[in-house]
Amino acid sequence: MLKLYDLNLSGNCYKVRLMLSLLGLEHELVAVNLSAGEHKSSAFLTLNPLGQVPILIDGDVVIRDSQAILVYLARRYGGENWLPLEAAPMAKVGQWLSTAANEIQHSVAAARLHFIFNAKIDLELARSRAFKILQVMDEQLRKQDWLEGNRPTIADIACFPYIALAADGKIALEDYPHVIAWISRIKQLPGYVGMPGL
Known part of the structure; x- marks a missing residue:
């Protein structure tokens, strides 16, 4: 199942949640507590050295940055409807x-x-x-x-x-x-x- 490291109030995380919903993709949300510094932990920095959300995990694929995640989801799950090929x-x-x-x-x-x-x-x-x-x-x-x-x-x-x-x-x-x-x-x-x- 897709896993999204997420912050509820982040617009960048929201655009990924929205895309997942528009595509009807099941996913697990992992809330990241930035005020507690979870984004600076060694485990988190292994996923994203920049220490930022969102991060999407799809099997062995780890993608950081909301725009990059949208490209990945569109190409992997959305066909040409969301990202033209020409x-x-x-x-x-x-x-x-x-x-x-x-x-x-x-x-x-x-x-x-x-x-x-x-x-x-x-x-x-x-x-x-x-x-x-x-x-x-x-x-x-x-x-x-x-x-x-x-x-x-x-x-x-x-x-x-x-x-x-x-x-x-x-x-x-x-x-x-x-x-x-x-x-x-x-x-x-x-x-x-x-x-x-x-």
Whole structure:
């Protein structure tokens, strides 16, 4: 059975839980207590030397990083529905995985860290970055229902959690109606599961 090392409030862990549910995959959740330092134990660091969640274990395969896990699950269990095989569509999905790990992580996700976990960040910089990526996403979603192609892909799953949790970081979405509609579409997918805040 698949095993996911997980933190309930983490958007990066949530995107993996969501993908597992959308694919209908049975899995075991292993809660990692970061405040107790479990992510710094030698056993944990053997699985992920960076000391971060999520980590997915599938038999002998150990994958760290939420975007990498989404790629693995899509390719191993999802067929072409979630990650196209052709070069250009695959690369366009990859662009959004990079956006999730960079622009979204350093904007709406950072603001959420500040307000939920009291992280010390440059809040004004995070907010300005958030509004920039939200404008880009809203324009993309004005033209189509999903970030890439005519169906949901792991691009949508990678970007969804922290955008949908923007209110936790006191980032308003009212000026981005196409993003709001996209959030609603994802919540209507068969197998959708939520998390605290959603």
